[in-house]
Amino acid sequence: MTLSTAARSTSDFKYHYIEDVEDLEDYRPGGYHPIQIDDLDDITTSYVAVKVCTADADSRREIDILAHLSLSTVTAADSSPRKDAASGMICKILDQFSITGPNGTHSCIVTVPARCSLKETREASGPGLFQLDVARSLAAQLAMSVGYVHSRGYVHADLHLGNILLQLPSTLDELSVPALYEKFGAPDPQTVIPLDSTQSLETGVPSHAVPPVWLGILSHELNLQEAKLLLSDFGVAFSPFKENRLQSYTPLLIRPPEALFEPITPLSFPSDIWSLGCNEITAQQVELQGRMPGQWWDKWESRDKWFYEDGRPKAAECDVWDWDRRFKEWVQEPRERRGLGALGEEEKVALLVLLKCMLRWRPGERPTAEDVLESTWMRNWAMPAYERSRLA
Numbered sequence: 001m002t003l004s005t006a007a008r009s010t011s012d013f014k015y016h017y018i019e020d021v022e023d024l025e026d027y028r029p030g031g032y033h034p035i036q037i038d039d040l041d042d043i044t045t046s047y048v049a050v051k052v053c054t055a056d057a058d059s060r061r062e063i064d065i066l067a068h069l070s071l072s073t074v075t076a077a078d079s080s081p082r083k084d085a086a087s088g089m090i091c092k093i094l095d096q097f098s099i100t101g102p103n104g105t106h107s108c109i110v111t112v113p114a115r116c117s118l119k120e121t122r123e124a125s126g127p128g129l130f131q132l133d134v135a136r137s138l139a140a141q142l143a144m145s146v147g148y149v150h151s152r153g154y155v156h157a158d159l160h161l162g163n164i165l166l167q168l169p170s171t172l173d174e175l176s177v178p179a180l181y182e183k184f185g186a187p188d189p190q191t192v193i194p195l196d197s198t199q200s201l202e203t204g205v206p207s208h209a210v211p212p213v214w215l216g217i218l219s220h221e222l223n224l225q226e227a228k229l230l231l232s233d234f235g236v237a238f239s240p241f242k243e244n245r246l247q248s249y250t251p252l253l254i255r256p257p258e259a260l261f262e263p264i265t266p267l268s269f270p271s272d273i274w275s276l277g278c279n280e281i282t283a284q285q286v287e288l289q290g291r292m293p294g295q296w297w298d299k300w301e302s303r304d305k306w307f308y309e310d311g312r313p314k315a316a317e318c319d320v321w322d323w324d325r326r327f328k329e330w331v332q333e334p335r336e337r338r339g340l341g342a343l344g345e346e347e348k349v350a351l352l353v354l355l356k357c358m359l360r361w362r363p364g365e366r367p368t369a370e371d372v373l374e375s376t377w378m379r380n381w382a383m384p385a386y387e388r389s390r391l392a
Helices: 060-070 083-088 117-125 132-151 170-174 177-184 255-262 270-277 281-290 294-299 323-336 345-358 370-375 377-391
Strands: 049-052 094-103 104-111 114-117 164-167 229-231
Touching: 049 164, 060 094, 083 132, 114 117, 117 164, 117 377, 132 229, 132 270, 132 370, 132 377, 229 377, 255 270, 270 370, 323 345, 345 370, 370 377
Parallel strands: none
Antiparallel strands: 049 104, 094 104, 114 164, 164 229
């Protein structure tokens, strides 16, 4: 685990900070492998991404899971056009190998390169919004990809916008390396300099770090044809049929409540469904969903700060935003102001019905991924937008 900058003490830092690159202090035995531009020069007919794991990482799990998910559907009876399409939304392993360096032996996973994450495309955009049909199509694709993962017996366990990627246009492979640099910018290596000017670089630390180039697109500029999704990062995925997973690795703000309030109960597929529909913190969920189950309510130590015992919010400390208010001020009005299309009343009702089901407190009361795909909003709005994207 890499400590965040906020969690490190001043004494932990050995090198001058370089923006947008990995923690330089993690170039150590068991950590990162030092790589420079042109270290590996194998020529292929297409661009690829190479994930070089830390030497102490248990990468075998992710490789095995991705390999299993990459297999074609096992039987004809299990096959369907939707599942076959969804299998193409999972980040696939093209190759794998190991490399030994000064910090140990590192597993390397070769995959197709991605454009950017949904988190990055939203953060780079002023409004942080997608065109309406694009948003519908991406929602459909995410539900399809999660449904596919579940159908193969796995829980992703880390669903958030940073792990949901946009595919690059297929025309990328038509660019030569010089043309690629001209279009997106050439690498700009930054010299790694020790904080102590009397010290030299430690063994295993690269002489230069390379900030990433931007291959992405602003969210509001993404068109329907380009809105093709890849679900990535299966490093903490698991099969609930083969192991009991008690700990959730999902970011705290979208962590399923059973992981917080029933820490000895194994997680399963409903935890993904919560993350799929969740963008709120616990206190806001109580405002939307009402008082949580009794045994969880009793375990929530900070509830008195926000709510009375019967679940009513304390008005002085808690500004109540119900579903309608949130939807109006966070979805409809921003979309209308920027001319990106607002939802009609019928679609709004169908979408809120789906979200309320996905965010039910008890895991057993949430819909399955297949139920989500068969919901009114998915069938009447999201899936049709996805189908239009395939024809665009």
